[in-house]
Structures are given as C-alpha cells and as structure tokens.
Amino acid sequence: MARRMVPRPAAVVVDLDARKATILEAVVIEHIDTAQPVGSSAVAASADLDVSSATVRSEMVALEREGYLAQPHTSAGRIPTDKGYRYFVDHLASGVLGTVQQQQVKDFFAGVRGxxxxxxxQTSTLLSKMTRYTSVVVGASHAHASILSVQLVNLDSRHHLLVTVFSDGSVVKHSLSPSFEATHSEVMEASRQLNALLIGTTLESRVQVPSRHDHEASLVREAVATLHASQPVMDGEQVFIGGSSNVAQAFDGVETVRQVLAILEQELLVVSLVQDMLNQGLSVAIGSEHGYEPLLACALVVAPVTIDGSPAGAVGLLGPTRMKYKEAMAAAEVVSAQLTRHFAGEDCSA
Amino acid sequence: MARRMVPRPAAVVVDLDARKATILEAVVIEHIDTAQPVGSSAVAASADLDVSSATVRSEMVALEREGYLAQPHTSAGRIPTDKGYRYFVDHLASGVLGTVQQQQVKDFFAGVRGxxxxxxxQTSTLLSKMTRYTSVVVGASHAHASILSVQLVNLDSRHHLLVTVFSDGSVVKHSLSPSFEATHSEVMEASRQLNALLIGTTLESRVQVPSRHDHEASLVREAVATLHASQPVMDGEQVFIGGSSNVAQAFDGVETVRQVLAILEQELLVVSLVQDMLNQGLSVAIGSEHGYEPLLACALVVAPVTIDGSPAGAVGLLGPTRMKYKEAMAAAEVVSAQLTRHFAGEDCSA
DNA sequence: GTTAGCAGTCAATTCTACCGAGTGCCAACG
DNA sequence: CGTTGGCACTCGGTAGAATTGACTGCTAAC
Known part of the structure; x- marks a missing residue:
C-alpha cells in the first residue's frame, strides 16, 4: 500500500485573486450542497460579485486550466477537484459550529461519566450523530505509560492470567500457558517478583529477567516476554468508529461503499492514516492526498487531542470529498478541545 | 421495538406433497442464485420432475395461494416468500460445507492462539470471509463466573482502579473516584478486604459490606457497588461483528443498507436478537420472523457455542433473506462446533 | 476588461415501439 | 382427473429517436 505524507500546500499554491477565489468558493459550496456540477450562471447569481455569467465563465476556464475545477463533460457545469477543495479548506473554510450543536457538545461533556x-x-457516537459522517476516535497507546501493577492470577495449574495496570489507567491481560504445572505459591511468588521487576518501567524498558531454571523464574521470563511482545495499538483497542452506516448515503456506487466499509473494518489502517496527520493540528486530507487508493473518494478531517501538551489521541471524521468541511472541521475542533479539557480536568484516569 | 419469539413452524405448516416441495425448492435455489423471479419453464427444465411447464404453473398457482410464493407483478416469475424460505430451511436445506472451506476452518482452528x-x-472474520455475509460472534457474559481476584490500584490519591478477574478469564476494570483522599496503605487495606469479601462470589451474589465510616470501608462499599452495578453484557464487550462491508452488496437500495448498518452499530440489539434464538440449536430467523422491522429484508442464522454443555455464546450470520442457507447453516454449524471443541480442549482460559 | 448574444455540445428525459418472458386459461388427450 | 400443448394477454425492460435544457466557448460590441 503506497503511502506518502500529507502534502501541505506550501508555496506551490499561489493565492488566487479575490474574484477567482470567490468563484471557486461558490462552486465548492454549491456543489457540496447539491452534488451537481455548478454552472456559470448559478455562480453569477449566488456570489455577491456583480459580473455576468460570461465573465464567470472565462474565469472558470482559467480555474480549470490551473487545476482547481473540472468538467465532467462538455456542456456541464464545473465541479471542484481535490486541489479546489484544498484551496477552499486552506483559505476559505473558517466555520463556526451552529449554536445548537455547540450546546449539544457542551451537554454531552457535562454529563459524560465512566x-x-x-x-x-460515546464521543465517537456524538461526532457521527452531529455530522452525519463516520467518526474515528483514537486513544493514546500506552506504549509510554509506566506500569503501576502486575498480577499473575491462577486459572488452573497450567493456565495463568497476567494482568497489567498502566499509569494511564489502562488494563491489559495476557494468558500464560507454561509447559509445567505451577503451584499456587509459585505463582504468587512469580507475581511478587514481576511487581518488583516491572513497576515503574514502560513497555519499552529493558529489564533484567532472572536466569534461574525454577518455576518462578520461568514464569517471570514468560510473563515479561509476553508483555513486551504485545502490540501497543492492538492491545489498547483504543479505536472507536461510529456512524459507519453513514457511508451508505455518503457515496453513490455500491462498490465505493463496500470499499470504504472494508477499510473501516481494518481499524489498524484507519489508525495509521489518522496518526500520520495529527502532528499538524486540525488538518484535512482530501481525496488522493492521503495516498490510499480505496479512499480516493473520501476526505478525512483530523483534530488531535492532547494531554499535558503531548499527543494523546485524535478525533477524525471521514466523509466524501464533497463533505461539509466547515461543519466537520468545526465539530472536530470543538470536540477535540472538549476532550482535551475533559482529560485534563475532572477525570484524571487518562 | 416490538419483538416476539421466533415462531417455530409447528403443526401449522402442513407438509407439501413431493412435487410441490420439489418445485418450491427449485424456485428457492434458482432465485437465491440469480436474484430474479423464476418462471415455470425454468423450473420444469431444472428440476428432475418430468412434467411440462403448464403443470408447474398450476402447482405454482397453488403454492402462491398457500403463501409460499409471490409474484412481483403479473407476467413475472415467482419469488419465494418468507414462508417459502422457511419451508425450504426446515425441510430441504441439509447442506454440507465444501471441502475447501472445511479445510479452511480446520486450518484456522489448528493455528489460532491467544x-x-x-x-x-478472528472467528468472526473467518466466518464473514468464508460466507461473504456479516458475521456476529457473541461471547458468554461472565454474569455467572466467579471472581478470582480483585485489586484496587492507586492512580492518584483521588482516583483508583478496580481490577477484577473472573474465573472465565475475563478482566474488567472500573474507576473509583471517592470524595476523600486515601493513602496508599488505606487503598492496600481496602484491596485486601475486597479480596476477602468477593473471591469466589459471582456478580449476582449478595455480599455483606462493612458499615464503618472509615476510608477503607467507604472504598470497599464503593467498589462493591460499582462492580455490582455494571452491566455484564456491556462490560464483557463480547460482541464481534465481522464483514459488515458485505451488506453493501447483499441488499439493493441504499436505504436498506443504511438501516442494516445502523442496526449493526447497535451491538446490544444484535446480541439480544441472537440470544433469543440460541436455545434452539442451529436456527434461522427469516425476514419478519425476528419481528424487528428494519431487518425485514434480512435472515439470521445462529448456532450456539457451548462449554461443558451449557451455553457459552453463539455464532451468527446475517444476510439477505435470499441468502445461501445451506452454506450459511453449514458454516455456522461447523464453526460453532469447532469453537465449542476449542474451548473444551487445549485452551482452558475460557 | 466586461458583456450580451449566439451557435454548439451533450447528458438527461421522454416517447414510442417492440420484444419476450411468463402467466392464465382452455380444450384435448391418456 | 391429472396432464399437456396451444394461445391470447400482460407488462417490465430495452432500444432508438426526438426533444429538452443546462451548459459552454466564442465573438463582436461596449
């Protein structure tokens, strides 16, 4: 799967002159609304530039030549290209959330518990209900969290459960099935040794395991190995996808819908996509920008969630390229901010 | 949401005579294959009854009158009704899994770990890949499992994590945020008391909590209350849905797809649907039979998974009413059997 | 640089005719 | 009486032609 970083539009994109920008904006907004190609006369009428459709037409020709607009076929109106959307997002899409929705978010975070x-x-559900897009909420991996407690519990003489508690409040379990039978007291002793060994370390720390050949030492070795072999992202299970039913309406063409759903099933893929973007603050990947073929028809809005200034996850919205960027970006921004505040504030278990 | 039990077709459904049954079977099979209405001549040709299409026609009229077949419009062929599918499933659909797939299942269970x-x-993924339908795998709730260990871990002086290990190998956590600050030793002491109190009990047991007013007792009370208030199904998170992308193809009509996806998002609903069915062994709910409106176009195949003879979960397949019942039932049956064996056999951590 | 006007293009729509799959009915047949 | 071939009829789907109308690009005039 060919991937590349999201190309921020640097000096490459020259600012369009004011009128071109207005026209582009009108086309984008209209097309997002109607899903139809937009004609020159519609633009001339809607936008507050007092020029005739003929003038708009010649400007549109220029915009098409420069790659911001495209024509599905002659004698049709124009639709924005990915580049057109990109310009729109970068220069024209400062949106604020509707007051109703703003209240909705506030109420939610006022009442959320657990x-x-x-x-x-629940945040994921909120986002998808608010925007009618598919939401992706990624929690921080506990790769850097330190271990608060390790416990080895007997299931039976051959099977034990390793329960690890991290400083970020996450708990993971691993089963151990050693090839020998261990007594209750051996397990207890191993548990004690593991605590002494691991408390305060992170999954990335190297620890000195005992090299003896008794049962306790074997248990300890196996436990440490199992723990360190675990994939932080996988184990965290910190991916929450909400509103996947929205993709059914967002795209036309069964095959596109199927492909997007299939992507969403592979949560790991979505996570890596989101994580590629979250250094850049609130950001958007449009169409080909994320470099992932099956999502060509999609746009992804991502806003990072931080805790103590360091990244602790992200919220994202996945929709069609003709998504309502203003609303989506505003929603993602507000929710991520609230989430950041939530984690900094009353609830410290994160 | 109006619901009723799956109505097993008791004495109500009179056995059809052999020829009608053959014709019904031919219509069902053909329509499942082609998604088109099936005409009398096609039936006359395909089935091994040596009668003319005219005879088939008159039989079809009877089958329609009795409610097994329906006509989308005059001058079209017939399609099966839910009742028709029901008869097919009950009397005609004994299928065996293809050897390729049988091998696939075997290989999977031979190699599965963790x-x-x-x-x-992973079982859920396997099922959906094998059948091209959406799979639902439900794990047993640990409502009846006994508690093996309880541990209270300090996050900070105001926030503690209650980690409970059950005899079925499941681990759940709950945060406690008491209104007072507790010292490390108070938490340790409370943890000890909780162990003494809860080990061996189930979530349904009543336990005698201390009534003192010191910090330890308060912590213990809060912990027990939190634990007992938890929803077993919710907390277990033992629902795994795989292949939801398959719904995109299974139904025509965006709205149907959206509705089904929306149902799948509400995992609780799916679980209760499945659980209504699993007393009956391998069973099928077709169209209106599960009594849930948005799934009118769906059929659900469910096979129970047992451990030591008592129900421990289920595997299910959700598809359109014109699903390949033979294959789906065979797949569900084989996989549930293998899963049952898997839990009884080498892996005892379940 | 802007505009009105005009000819040209092409998807979408409508209309028509028609085909053909499939039925229901009936008379004839064993 | 059940079965069958034959026949008229229905009606959805398709194919083609005609029409519409929303656009454009171009050009000449302002």
Whole structure:
C-alpha cells in the first residue's frame, strides 16, 4: 500500500485573486450542497460579485486550466477537484459550529461519566450523530505509560492470567500457558517478583529477567516476554468508529461503499492514516492526498487531542470529498478541545 | 421495538406433497442464485420432475395461494416468500460445507492462539470471509463466573482502579473516584478486604459490606457497588461483528443498507436478537420472523457455542433473506462446533 | 476588461415501439 | 382427473429517436 505524507500546500499554491477565489468558493459550496456540477450562471447569481455569467465563465476556464475545477463533460457545469477543495479548506473554510450543536457538545461533556474507553466511544457516537459522517476516535497507546501493577492470577495449574495496570489507567491481560504445572505459591511468588521487576518501567524498558531454571523464574521470563511482545495499538483497542452506516448515503456506487466499509473494518489502517496527520493540528486530507487508493473518494478531517501538551489521541471524521468541511472541521475542533479539557480536568484516569 | 419469539413452524405448516416441495425448492435455489423471479419453464427444465411447464404453473398457482410464493407483478416469475424460505430451511436445506472451506476452518482452528477475545474476533472474520455475509460472534457474559481476584490500584490519591478477574478469564476494570483522599496503605487495606469479601462470589451474589465510616470501608462499599452495578453484557464487550462491508452488496437500495448498518452499530440489539434464538440449536430467523422491522429484508442464522454443555455464546450470520442457507447453516454449524471443541480442549482460559 | 448574444455540445428525459418472458386459461388427450 | 400443448394477454425492460435544457466557448460590441 503506497503511502506518502500529507502534502501541505506550501508555496506551490499561489493565492488566487479575490474574484477567482470567490468563484471557486461558490462552486465548492454549491456543489457540496447539491452534488451537481455548478454552472456559470448559478455562480453569477449566488456570489455577491456583480459580473455576468460570461465573465464567470472565462474565469472558470482559467480555474480549470490551473487545476482547481473540472468538467465532467462538455456542456456541464464545473465541479471542484481535490486541489479546489484544498484551496477552499486552506483559505476559505473558517466555520463556526451552529449554536445548537455547540450546546449539544457542551451537554454531552457535562454529563459524560465512566471509563476512558466509554467516554471515547460515546464521543465517537456524538461526532457521527452531529455530522452525519463516520467518526474515528483514537486513544493514546500506552506504549509510554509506566506500569503501576502486575498480577499473575491462577486459572488452573497450567493456565495463568497476567494482568497489567498502566499509569494511564489502562488494563491489559495476557494468558500464560507454561509447559509445567505451577503451584499456587509459585505463582504468587512469580507475581511478587514481576511487581518488583516491572513497576515503574514502560513497555519499552529493558529489564533484567532472572536466569534461574525454577518455576518462578520461568514464569517471570514468560510473563515479561509476553508483555513486551504485545502490540501497543492492538492491545489498547483504543479505536472507536461510529456512524459507519453513514457511508451508505455518503457515496453513490455500491462498490465505493463496500470499499470504504472494508477499510473501516481494518481499524489498524484507519489508525495509521489518522496518526500520520495529527502532528499538524486540525488538518484535512482530501481525496488522493492521503495516498490510499480505496479512499480516493473520501476526505478525512483530523483534530488531535492532547494531554499535558503531548499527543494523546485524535478525533477524525471521514466523509466524501464533497463533505461539509466547515461543519466537520468545526465539530472536530470543538470536540477535540472538549476532550482535551475533559482529560485534563475532572477525570484524571487518562 | 416490538419483538416476539421466533415462531417455530409447528403443526401449522402442513407438509407439501413431493412435487410441490420439489418445485418450491427449485424456485428457492434458482432465485437465491440469480436474484430474479423464476418462471415455470425454468423450473420444469431444472428440476428432475418430468412434467411440462403448464403443470408447474398450476402447482405454482397453488403454492402462491398457500403463501409460499409471490409474484412481483403479473407476467413475472415467482419469488419465494418468507414462508417459502422457511419451508425450504426446515425441510430441504441439509447442506454440507465444501471441502475447501472445511479445510479452511480446520486450518484456522489448528493455528489460532491467544486470548479468548482475539479468538472470537478472528472467528468472526473467518466466518464473514468464508460466507461473504456479516458475521456476529457473541461471547458468554461472565454474569455467572466467579471472581478470582480483585485489586484496587492507586492512580492518584483521588482516583483508583478496580481490577477484577473472573474465573472465565475475563478482566474488567472500573474507576473509583471517592470524595476523600486515601493513602496508599488505606487503598492496600481496602484491596485486601475486597479480596476477602468477593473471591469466589459471582456478580449476582449478595455480599455483606462493612458499615464503618472509615476510608477503607467507604472504598470497599464503593467498589462493591460499582462492580455490582455494571452491566455484564456491556462490560464483557463480547460482541464481534465481522464483514459488515458485505451488506453493501447483499441488499439493493441504499436505504436498506443504511438501516442494516445502523442496526449493526447497535451491538446490544444484535446480541439480544441472537440470544433469543440460541436455545434452539442451529436456527434461522427469516425476514419478519425476528419481528424487528428494519431487518425485514434480512435472515439470521445462529448456532450456539457451548462449554461443558451449557451455553457459552453463539455464532451468527446475517444476510439477505435470499441468502445461501445451506452454506450459511453449514458454516455456522461447523464453526460453532469447532469453537465449542476449542474451548473444551487445549485452551482452558475460557 | 466586461458583456450580451449566439451557435454548439451533450447528458438527461421522454416517447414510442417492440420484444419476450411468463402467466392464465382452455380444450384435448391418456 | 391429472396432464399437456396451444394461445391470447400482460407488462417490465430495452432500444432508438426526438426533444429538452443546462451548459459552454466564442465573438463582436461596449
């Protein structure tokens, strides 16, 4: 899967003159609204530039030559290209959330309770309900969190459960199935040793395991190995996708819908996509920009969530390239800000 | 949401005579294959009854009158009704899994490792890949499992994590945020008391909590209350849905697709649907039979998974009413059997 | 540089005719 | 009486032609 970083439009994109920008904006807005190609006369009428459709036409020719607009066929109106959307997003799409929705977010965060996972999941639902797009909420991996507690619990003489608690409040379990039978006291002793060994370390720390050949030492070795072999992202299960039913309406063409759904099923893929983007603050990847073929028809809005200034996850919205960028960006921004505040504030278990 | 139990076709459905049954079977099979109405001549040709299309026609009229077939419009062929599918499933659909797929299942279960959750999730993926339908795998709730260990871990002086390990190998966490600050030793002491109190009990047991007013007792009370208030199904998170992208192709009509996806998002609903069915062994709910409006176009195949003879979950397949019942039922049956064996056999952590 | 006007293009729509799959009915047949 | 071939009829789907109308690009005039 060929991937490349999201290309921020640097000096490449020259600012359009004011009239071209207005025309482009009108086309984008109209097309987002109607899903139809937009004609020159519609633009001339809607935008507040007092020029005739003929003038708009000649400007549109220029915009098409420069790659901001495209024509599905002669004698049709224009639709924005990815580049057109990009310009729109970068220069023209400062939106504020409607007051109703703003209240909705406030109410939600005022009333939300429970485990981090539950909060994230509910946030995901909130976002998708608000925007009618598919939302992706990614929680921080606990790769850098330190271990608060390790416990080895007997299931039976051959099977034990390793329960690890991290400083970010996450808990993971691993089963151990050693090839020998261990007594209850051996397991207890191993558990004690593991605590001594691992508390305060992170999954990335190297630790000195005992090299003896007794049962305790073997258990400890196996436990440490299992723990360190675990994939932080996988184990965290910190991905919450909401509103996937919205893709059914967002795209036309069964095959596109199927492809997007299939992508969403592979949560890992979505996570990596989101994570590629979250250094840049609130950001958007449009169509080909994320470099992932099956999502050509999609745009992805991502806003990072931080805790103590360092990245702790992200919220994202996935929609068609003709998505309502203003609303989506505003929603993502507000929700990520609230989430950041939520984690900094009353609830410290994150 | 109006719901009723799946009505098993008892004495109501009179056995059709052999020829009608053959004709019905031919119509069902053909329509499942082609998604088109099936005409009398096609039936006369395909089935091994040596009668003319005219005879088939008159039989079809009867089958329609009795409610097994329907005509989309005059001068079209017939399609099966839900009742028709029901008869097919009950009397005509004994299928065996293709050897290729049988091998696929075997290979999968030979190679599968890891936590119960991972096994269930991968099973779900397997099922959906094999059948091209959406799979639902439900794990047992740990409502009846006994508690093996309880541990209270300090996050900070105001926030603690209650980690509970059950005999079925599941681990759940709850945050506690008492209104007072607790010292490390108070938390340790409360943890000890909780262990003494809860080990061996189930979530349904009543336990005697201390009534003192010190910090330890308060922590213990809060912990027990939190634990007992938790929803087993919710917390277990033991629902795994795979291949939801398949719904995009399974139904025509964007709206139907959206509705089905929306249902799948509400995992609780799917679980209750499945659980209504799993007393009956391998069973099928077709169209209106599950009594849930938005799934009128769907059929659901469910096979229970047992451990030590008692129900421990289920595997299900969700598809259109014109789904390949033979294959789907065979797949569900084989996989549930393998899963049952898997849990009984080498892996005891379930 | 802007505009009105005009000819040209092409998707979408409508209309028509027609085909053909499939039915229902009936008379004849064993 | 059940079965069958034959026949008229229905009606959705398709193919083609005609029409519409929303655009454009171009050009000449302002």
């Amino acid at each position: 485990e981090v996972e539950d909060v994230l999941e | 936590e119960v959750e991972d096994v269930l999730e």
